[in-house]
Amino acid sequence: MDDDFIPVRLSVNGVPHRLFVEPRRTLLDMLREDLELTGTNAGCEHGSCGACTVLLDGQSVRACLLLAVQANGHEVMTVEGLARHGRMHPLQEAFWEKQALQCGFCTPGMLMTAYELLQQNPDPGEEEIRSALSGNLCRCTGYQHIVEAIRLAAQRLREEAEAATPSETTA
Structure with a gap:
């Protein structure tokens, strides 16, 4: 693995993941591009619009402002995690x-x-x-x-x- 990548372990919607990410990669980009969870939207990418809001350990955060490495060891919930057993929340x-x-x-x-x-x-x-x-x-x-x-x-x-x-x- 390239020395420019950092290992990140986290749980997203109850599913454990281990990825290697660039230090400056945002949580938003990791969710959308690496995990293909595209429900979280990229809006302003400055934390002003709230379109990228996810929960980190139960607290809302702007995924465009949080680095993926900052989510290491944490639980992330995206909009895809709301529905359960084929039924909308x-x-x-x-x-x-x-x-x-x-x-x-x-x-x-x-x-x-x-x-x-x-x-x-x-x-x-x-x-x-x-x-x-x-x-x-x-x-x-x-x-x-x-x-x-x-x-x-x-x-x-x-x-x-x-x-x-x-x-x-x-x-």
């Missing part, structure tokens, strides 16, 4: 139902930001949602449908959690 379903996308370019970053928000706060209000999304730019929708979709997903996730929790019966 409730966030993805809600975005579709509420028509929260038009061109779809910002959608992966919006979904990952919303996922992190709902992990931290399962019942966010409109202002909390808008604040969480403040670093994600959408040039098509005007955000209202996105906010509605996140509120719908939050409601459904709470209902799923309640249904999965055994209820106590009194004798």
Whole structure:
């Protein structure tokens, strides 16, 4: 192996990977080009638009600003990791139902930001949602449908959690 490459071990969407990358290669380029996970979009490549948002150990990061070597030893979740067992995540379903996308370019970053928000706060209000999304730019929708979709997903996730929790019966 060329001395200019550095070994990187990480887990992406629950799958372990070992790659050799150039020291200046971004996480975004590694995800899209080396792992062929093209759901994460390259937008401004300056960290301003949020299209490349992924989760690193559960925290949202801009994959265009993070070097791949900085993800060494960490867990990365991309938009491809939301769907499970051939079924869309409730966030993805809600975005579709509420028509929260038009061109779809910002959608992966919006979904990952919303996922992190709902992990931290399962019942966010409109202002909390808008604040969480403040670093994600959408040039098509005007955000209202996105906010509605996140509120719908939050409601459904709470209902799923309640249904999965055994209820106590009194004798």
